Amino acid sequence: MRSASVHYKWIAFSTLVRKEVRRFLRIWIQTLVPPVITISLYFVIFGNLIGRRIGEMSGYAYMDFIVPGLVLMAVINNAYANVVSSFFSQKYQRSIEELLVSPVPNYVILAGFVVGGAARGIMIGVVASVVAMFFSGFHMHNIFITLTVLILSSVVFALGGLINAIYANKFDDINVIPTFVLTPLIYLGGVFYSIELLPDFWQGVSHINPIFYMVDAFRYGILGISDINISYAIMMLLVFVVILYSYAIILLYRGTGLRN
Amino acid sequence: MTTAISIKDLHKTYSNGFIALNGISLEVAEGDFFALLGANGAGKSTTIGIIATLVKKTSGIVEVFGSNVDNNSYETKLDLGIVPQEVNFNHFEKVFDICVTQGGYYGLPRKLAEERSEKYLKQLGLWDKREQQGRQLSGGMKRRLLIARALIHEPRLLILDEPTAGVDIELRRSTWKFLQELNRAGTTIILTTHYLEEAESLCRNIAIIDKGEIVENTSMKALLKKLDTETFILDCRDDLQGLPTLDGFDLVQIDNHSLEVTLDKNQDINEVFKLLDQQDIKIKSMRNKTNRLEQLFVSLLQNSANRAATTQEGRS
Numbered sequence: 001m002r003s004a005s006v007h008y009k010w011i012a013f014s015t016l017v018r019k020e021v022r023r024f025l026r027i028w029i030q031t032l033v034p035p036v037i038t039i040s041l042y043f044v045i046f047g048n049l050i051g052r053r054i055g056e057m058s059g060y061a062y063m064d065f066i067v068p069g070l071v072l073m074a075v076i077n078n079a080y081a082n083v084v085s086s087f088f089s090q091k092y093q094r095s096i097e098e099l100l101v102s103p104v105p106n107y108v109i110l111a112g113f114v115v116g117g118a119a120r121g122i123m124i125g126v127v128a129s130v131v132a133m134f135f136s137g138f139h140m141h142n143i144f145i146t147l148t149v150l151i152l153s154s155v156v157f158a159l160g161g162l163i164n165a166i167y168a169n170k171f172d173d174i175n176v177i178p179t180f181v182l183t184p185l186i187y188l189g190g191v192f193y194s195i196e197l198l199p200d201f202w203q204g205v206s207h208i209n210p211i212f213y214m215v216d217a218f219r220y221g222i223l224g225i226s227d228i229n230i231s232y233a234i235m236m237l238l239v240f241v242v243i244l245y246s247y248a249i250i251l252l253y254r255g256t257g258l259r260n
Numbered sequence: 261m262t263t264a265i266s267i268k269d270l271h272k273t274y275s276n277g278f279i280a281l282n283g284i285s286l287e288v289a290e291g292d293f294f295a296l297l298g299a300n301g302a303g304k305s306t307t308i309g310i311i312a313t314l315v316k317k318t319s320g321i322v323e324v325f326g327s328n329v330d331n332n333s334y335e336t337k338l339d340l341g342i343v344p345q346e347v348n349f350n351h352f353e354k355v356f357d358i359c360v361t362q363g364g365y366y367g368l369p370r371k372l373a374e375e376r377s378e379k380y381l382k383q384l385g386l387w388d389k390r391e392q393q394g395r396q397l398s399g400g401m402k403r404r405l406l407i408a409r410a411l412i413h414e415p416r417l418l419i420l421d422e423p424t425a426g427v428d429i430e431l432r433r434s435t436w437k438f439l440q441e442l443n444r445a446g447t448t449i450i451l452t453t454h455y456l457e458e459a460e461s462l463c464r465n466i467a468i469i470d471k472g473e474i475v476e477n478t479s480m481k482a483l484l485k486k487l488d489t490e491t492f493i494l495d496c497r498d499d500l501q502g503l504p505t506l507d508g509f510d511l512v513q514i515d516n517h518s519l520e521v522t523l524d525k526n527q528d529i530n531e532v533f534k535l536l537d538q539q540d541i542k543i544k545s546m547r548n549k550t551n552r553l554e555q556l557f558v559s560l561l562q563n564s565a566n567r568a569a570t571t572q573e574g575r576s
Contacts, residue, residue: 008367015364102365
């Protein structure tokens with residue numbers, strides 16, 4: 001009996017990643033330009049105009065304080081949006097059947113979409129960081145932690161996007177989670193403030209928000225300031241990756257939303 | 261002889277309770293050109309969906325070249341090429357990329373995937389369109405692209421679900437020729453089609469499926485032998501001066517130049533010519549009125565419906 005070799009899996013995986021990257025580069029005007037414009041507006045309005053009146057936060061100018069959160073916000077949104085829209089549109093056009101009838105194992109399908117989404121998230125993160133340098137100085141406290149958080153956050157939200165797309169039956173369904181779940185979690189995840197400013201109760205609530213750990217750890221990597229223990233934050237990110245991966249792979253093996 | 265596909269007691273009941281397949285069993289030998297016929301909703305696409313693992317079966321066994329699709333999906337999928345009924349490629353991808361990507365999914369190194377894409381796009385007359393997006397192709401070209409894509413990994417078994425639906429006659433004929441060459445080169449082909457002429461011209465063996473059950477599974481030759489009557493259109497050289505009367509034959513006048521005659525198994529068309537000649541009516545040409553297979557197909561489905569009605573009456 002023949003079985004799929006590592007070489008075969010690598011070819012299938014790299015084909016899928018190449019296809020995903022080609023997709024978001026082909027429609028760059030929709031995928032790469034808007035986040036840059038959005039983040040520039042955040043820097044101008046919140047960082048520059050309002051930030052000057054706020055002064056310092058956790059020992060840094062307000063502009064410097066919000067840069068990591070804004071960069072990560074762009075990363076999260078794009079990693080999620082890439083997978084949810086790509087996977088769902090393939091489901092909608094039924095071109096996902098190209099993959100489903102092929103011998104590509106489910107975990108390779110999952111890895112291909114997640115890496116494709118993470119690639120867009122990371123690319124946007126790099127572009128957003130370059131834009132940020134025009135508004136604030138360059139800071140890098142710990143590049144290892146910064147990159148680890150960047151990659152893990154992209155993966156977590158790419159997995160989230162995949163799960164959303166698996167369940168989605170119509171285009172409305174892929175907008176519900178970003179609008180009603182993702183955006184509130186990002187805004188309440190400490191992008192614009194330190195949770196030390198919140199009452200005790202809301203500080204406790206913030207700890208069940210996964211985005212809080214990402215923003216806090218990412219800010220630590222760049223500025224060296226944090227509201228929580230960094231090892232704990234990274235461990236929480238890994239837990240989210242494991243939980244979401246396990247859930248997504250079960251859905252793929254069951255064929256939920258894909259096979260009759 | 262090796263069996264390309266073996267289906268045993270296959271059942272499929274959808275979640276809404278609809279029974280799509282009610283225990284079908286089927287074997288197709290390696291190298292065969294096999295037709296699976298049935299009306300809309302008969303269960304053809306469900307059967308193909310189960311073989312392709314796009315549809316989950318309720319029970320039964322499906323083996324491709326002796327390997328169970330449930331246990332050896334990697335192996336069976338490498339042997340299988342599927343041309344679906346609906347266009348299912350990414351409409352915004354370029355034609356060439358669609359084929360190369362599919363090659364990658366089957367483990368072909370990029371260079372080989374590009375070579376195969378060129379080979380099949382050329383064979384199917386799509387090489388000039390390789391830089392166009394899928395959505396820019398005409399309906400017939402889209403169907404041929406589906407065939408090219410399914411062949412990229414050179415499967416031993418190719419299953420085509422209505423590959424020429426909506427395709428003009430010229431393209432349909434060229435697709436037939438291509439499939440015949442492919443079959444001669446050793447690829448086993450299973451075809452579902454609405455064009456019964458297609459099945460009659462291409463396929464050696466045939467199964468007819470109705471309401472999720474196989475009502476006929478035999479060779480095309482044996483099936484056509486079951487035909488009781490055959491109707492011919494006779495084109496006369498000169499204007500007819502009314503309907504001629506021939507002893508033992510039913511004639512119908514279609515127009516001033518054409519007659520229709522129906523013969524049963526024991527009658528001879530030469531007798532018709534002889535009798536017409538005696539009345540000084542010369543025949544210029546002759547053709548079959550209906551597709552023979554179509555006639556049989558309708559009669560088989562009618563028999564199946566009658567059997568079902570009788571069983572129902574017996575129960576009530």
